[in-house]
Amino acid sequence: MDFSLILRIAAVGLIVAILQQILSKLGRDEYGMLVVLAGIVVILLMLVPQLTNLLQTVQSVIPL
Secondary structure, three states: OOHHHHHHHHHHHHHHHHHHHHHHHOOOHHHHHHHHHHHHHHHHHHHHHHHHHHHHHHHHHOOO
């Protein structure tokens, strides 16, 4: 896992937090929740390739 991935995840987290706060102040809590859920999905999609690499590494170390 490179450091750039950690920075991208942090950036998505900051953007989601700011948007959620803005929407909450405007009284749009439903949209704020949707923004949070979308941020979680985006981060999970960023992590899927890394998890695939991890599983491949584990399978190469421990043959099943």
